[in-house]
Amino acid sequence: MDFPRVQLAVCAAGLVVAQLLVSDLSHAATWLSVGVAALCLIWQLWWILPYTRLWSPEVKSTITVQPDCRLRILTANVLTPNREADKLVALVREHSPDVLVTLESDLWWQARLDILETEMPYSLKCPLDNLYGMHVYSRLELEKTEISFLIEDDIPSMHAQIILPSGDRVRVHFLHPAPPSPTENPESAERDAELVIVARSIQSSNDPVIVTGDLNDVAWSATTRLFRKLSGLLDPRVGRGMYNTFHASYPFLRWPLDHLFHSAHFTVTSIKRLPSIGSDHFPLLTELLFNPQAGKDQKGLQADQDDHEWADEIAEDQSADANSVPKPEN
Numbered sequence: 001m002d003f004p005r006v007q008l009a010v011c012a013a014g015l016v017v018a019q020l021l022v023s024d025l026s027h028a029a030t031w032l033s034v035g036v037a038a039l040c041l042i043w044q045l046w047w048i049l050p051y052t053r054l055w056s057p058e059v060k061s062t063i064t065v066q067p068d069c070r071l072r073i074l075t076a077n078v079l080t081p082n083r084e085a086d087k088l089v090a091l092v093r094e095h096s097p098d099v100l101v102t103l104e105s106d107l108w109w110q111a112r113l114d115i116l117e118t119e120m121p122y123s124l125k126c127p128l129d130n131l132y133g134m135h136v137y138s139r140l141e142l143e144k145t146e147i148s149f150l151i152e153d154d155i156p157s158m159h160a161q162i163i164l165p166s167g168d169r170v171r172v173h174f175l176h177p178a179p180p181s182p183t184e185n186p187e188s189a190e191r192d193a194e195l196v197i198v199a200r201s202i203q204s205s206n207d208p209v210i211v212t213g214d215l216n217d218v219a220w221s222a223t224t225r226l227f228r229k230l231s232g233l234l235d236p237r238v239g240r241g242m243y244n245t246f247h248a249s250y251p252f253l254r255w256p257l258d259h260l261f262h263s264a265h266f267t268v269t270s271i272k273r274l275p276s277i278g279s280d281h282f283p284l285l286t287e288l289l290f291n292p293q294a295g296k297d298q299k300g301l302q303a304d305q306d307d308h309e310w311a312d313e314i315a316e317d318q319s320a321d322a323n324s325v326p327k328p329e330n
Contacts, residue, residue, distance in 0.1 A: 002221035009044035057239030068166040069290040077281035084278030085112035144328035159326035179216035193318035199230035200322035208265035229303035233261035
C-alpha cells in the first residue's frame with residue numbers, strides 16, 4: 001500500500017469532512033468513525049509530509065552557481081513504443097543537461113538519440129526491446145564505465161565516473177530495477193535486492209556519489225527509505241515537493257518513481273519535472289552543485305540494527321552481493 005498514500009490521504013480527509021458535515025454528531029458511533037478516518041489520515045501524512053514544503057529540506061539550496069562545479073542530470077523513461085523522440089531531443093537542447101539517462105530505450109530510440117552525440121560525445125549504450133534498455137549521453141567525460149546485470153540477466157544498470165569541469169570526479173549509478181508485478185514480481189524481491197546491494201556498495205565510500213533512474217518505487221516507501229538509510233545518500237525532494245513523474249496521462253494517479261539521490265558533497269540548485277515527451281513518465285531535471293564545504297553537515301536517514309537485518313534477508317533471498325556492484329571510485 002505504499003504507492004497510493006497520497007490518494008488514501010485525500011480520501012481520508014474527504015471522509016472526515018463529510019462525516020462532520022452530514023452525520024449526527026450526537027452519536028458516539030459517528031465520532032468513532034471520524035476518529036478512525038482521522039487516524040488513517042495521520043498515518044498517511046506521516047509518510048508523505050516530508051515530500052511537501054511543510055517539511056524542512058534535507059539538502060541545502062544553492063543560488064549562486066559555479067559553472068565548473070555544476071552538474072545537471074536529465075532522467076527520462078521514454079516508454080519503448082513511444083515515437084516522439086523529437087520532444088526529448090528538443091528538451092535536451094532547451095535545458096542543456098550535462099548528462100541524459102534514458103530508460104526503456106531500444107535500437108529505435110538509440111538511432112534518434114545519437115543525434116545528440118555532437119553535443120554529448122560520451123555515452124553508454126545498452127539498447128534492449130524488453131522495456132529495460134538504457135542509454136547515457138554526456139557532455140562531460142565518463143571514466144571507468146561499466147554495464148552490469150546485477151540481479152536479473154536481462155535488466156542492466158550502468159556505472160561510471162563523471163569528470164566535472166573543475167576536475168572533481170563523481171561516482172554515478174544509473175538504475176532501472178524491475179517493478180512489482182502480480183504476474184512477474186509479486187513481492188518486488190528483485191527490485192529490493194538491487195537497491196540493497198547498490199546501497200551497501202556505497203555506504204563506506206567517501207567519494208561524491210549520485211544514484212538516479214526509474215526505481216519503480218515511490219519516494220516514501222519502506223524500501224526506498226531502507227536504500228537511503230543504508231547508502232547514506234540524501235533526497236533533494238525532501239522539503240521541496242514530490243515531483244510525481246508517473247503516470248503522465250492520469251493526474252490523480254501520479255507517483256514519484258524517477259529518483260535522484262546524492263551524497264552530502266552536493267547542494268541543490270533546482271529540480272524540475274519537464275513537459276511530456278509522449279511517455280507514461282515525465283522527464284526529471286535535477287541541477288546540483290558540487291559543494292562539499294557547504295554540504296558537509298547535511299544529514300539523511302540513519303540505519304539501525306533492524307534495517308541491517310532486513311537488508312540481509314532481502315539480499316540473501318536473491319543471493320545478491322554488494323561486491324558485484326561496480327565501484328568507479330578515485
